[in-house]
Amino acid sequence: MKNFYKNGLSxxxxxxxxxxxxxxxxxxxxxxxxxxxxxxLQIPESFYNDIExxxxxxxxxxxxxxNLIIMRIPFKNNDSKLxxxxxxxxxxxxxxxxxxxCFHKTELLEDFVAYTQRKSIGIKNQYDLVLKLLLSSSIxxxxxxxxxxxxxxxxxxxxxxxxxNEELQALLELEKCLVFFITSIKGNxxxxxRLKNNKTEREHFDPDLLEDVDIELKQAQExxxxxxxxxxxxxxxxxxxxxxxLNVIMKRLTSISIILMIPTLIASxxxxxxxxxxxxxxxxxxIIILVSGVxxxxxxxxxxxxxxx
Numbered sequence: 001m002k003n004f005y006k007n008g009l010s011x012x013x014x015x016x017x018x019x020x021x022x023x024x025x026x027x028x029x030x031x032x033x034x035x036x037x038x039x040x041l042q043i044p045e046s047f048y049n050d051i052e053x054x055x056x057x058x059x060x061x062x063x064x065x066x067n068l069i070i071m072r073i074p075f076k077n078n079d080s081k082l083x084x085x086x087x088x089x090x091x092x093x094x095x096x097x098x099x100x101x102c103f104h105k106t107e108l109l110e111d112f113v114a115y116t117q118r119k120s121i122g123i124k125n126q127y128d129l130v131l132k133l134l135l136s137s138s139i140x141x142x143x144x145x146x147x148x149x150x151x152x153x154x155x156x157x158x159x160x161x162x163x164x165n166e167e168l169q170a171l172l173e174l175e176k177c178l179v180f181f182i183t184s185i186k187g188n189x190x191x192x193x194r195l196k197n198n199k200t201e202r203e204h205f206d207p208d209l210l211e212d213v214d215i216e217l218k219q220a221q222e223x224x225x226x227x228x229x230x231x232x233x234x235x236x237x238x239x240x241x242x243x244x245x246l247n248v249i250m251k252r253l254t255s256i257s258i259i260l261m262i263p264t265l266i267a268s269x270x271x272x273x274x275x276x277x278x279x280x281x282x283x284x285x286x287i288i289i290l291v292s293g294v295x296x297x298x299x300x301x302x303x304x305x306x307x308x309x
């Protein structure tokens with residue numbers, strides 16, 4: 001699906017025709033969209049294939065008058081095993097066209113257009129749009145990090161009630177999400193500094209916008225690292241708790257086994273087919289049960305005193 005946008009009085013607005021278009025936003029491209037990009041706009045096919053690669057790293061390239069910029073943007077999907085991940089957003093432009101291409105439907109682009117309309121923000125040039133998209137991606141990283149933090153707290157509450165594999169698995173999945181975020185934000189930060197140090201375009205950059213992008217990227221990177229460290233420490237702590245609980249259970253089971261051995265030993269001795277002191281006593285069974293019970297209680301009290309039971 002492709003959308004055409006241009007500068008309006010209240011930010012970015014849909015363009016009536018391709019001639020007046022400032023930005024062509026393509027998400028989940030169909031075969032028709034592919035033909036439009038490759039045949040009509042003459043975008044290099046290698047750029048299209050690079051953006052399609054889900055693992056493509058942030059970078060800048062130039063070929064046949066076209067510039068390619070790939071950044072990683074956050075993506076929330078329906079996969080319960082990996083609720084948050086990152087996907088490549090490709091930006092391909094020359095002097096005539098500016099195209100953004102993403103093979104997933106994300107919340108970022110639609111929200112970005114709505115934000116420009118709410119704040120009446122215009123686009124000055126192509127690199128200005130690149131930086132503003134990079135800024136928007138950093139803000140969305142922070143939004144999703146807050147949601148991840150809420151899920152961490154929920155999993156922590158569940159672990160306090162009952163330690164099961166499902167809760168630990170949920171924490172492991174969130175840790176994987178944070179790893180993707182940290183790696184992608186670092187790549188975007190490197191990309192940003194390459195753009196910032198572009199000597200040919202540096203004079204067209206808005207200093208305030210550069211500062212905002214730098215601040216948001218650093219904040220997103222720091223928040224990702226903080227949540228990752230908290231989660232790692234939490235998982236280590238719960239792993240120790242689980243190990244300690246297992247030791248306590250094994251200690252109690254061992255104590256119970258030793259206590260039960262006392263009446264079992266007495267019953268085994270008096271159950272042998274040999275003469276014994278109580279063989280002719282009509283109260284022999286009651287005496288044996290009583291003695292076995294008393295010894296078992298004494299043993300239990302001793303274990304309890306030593307905190308072994």
